[in-house]
Amino acid sequence: MATSGVEAQDKYRSYLHGEEEKNTKWRFGAPPNYDLVNRLFEEGRTKIWPPGSLEEKVQNLVKSWEMEMFNKTCSDDYKSIDPNKYTFSLNGRKVVTLEEKRKLGGGYNSFLQTSLPEKLRGYNPAEETVDSSHRAFVTAFPRGFALEVLRVYSGPPVIVYKFRHWGFMEGAFKGHEPTGEMVELFGMAAFELDEQEKIVKVEFYFDRGELLGGLMQGATLDSSSVEEAATCPFLKNTG
Secondary structure (H helix, E strand, O other): OOOOOEOOOOOOOEOOOOHHHOOOOEOOOOOOEOHHHHHHHHHHOOOOOOOOOHHHHHHHHHHHHHHHHHHEOOHHHOOOEOOOOOEEEEOOOOOEEHHHHHHOOOHHHHHOOOOOOHHHOOOOHHHOOHHHHHHHHHHHOOOOOEEEEEEEEEOOOEEEEEEEEEEEOOOOEOOEOOOOOEEEEEEEEEEEEOOOOOEEEEEEEEOHHHHHHHHOOOOEOOHHHHHHHHOOHHHHHEO
């Protein structure tokens, strides 16, 4: 599992800076800045993996993959995956290709697919675009939504790991006022790598209610407050 390419500008993510990224098409016009979420990660992680350990390599691979999926708009710019072979599935649902994943709205939308009736969804991925989804979550988590790997059960070519995502709800979310409280999400994932150590298959297993429940505990905001949060100009600079 390759780790070369990790640049000094970010301790945890490859394929973000450097000569190979000079022509990369970024969703918001420039590479994302992870300083805030890196600080959140370092202050709140429960595991500190030894340098060079399998756990550290897997954690950095997942962070690099996540960065590319959320921030790069052209398949040719992906370096952690093989876009021609890549498939994604959530909780045993139908396996989708990269193009089909984009049609779902990409980003958070593909992670929050549900069979719940629309009136019970709270967050409805069928109504969200990749941009509105991104805006909703970076508004709710202005310091970011940090990720740590808690355990690695198997190494490449099929990596199976347990993860924790967390952030502090310090902004509004879908009409609910911020609580300031930590919101956590735990789950399992499997990444399959090919002979070139590119990711070709991703499977995630988690309860979306664990995330959305924490984001919808606050009182309902009035419409003017919701509009003000939705138009915050700083969002384009967050990663």
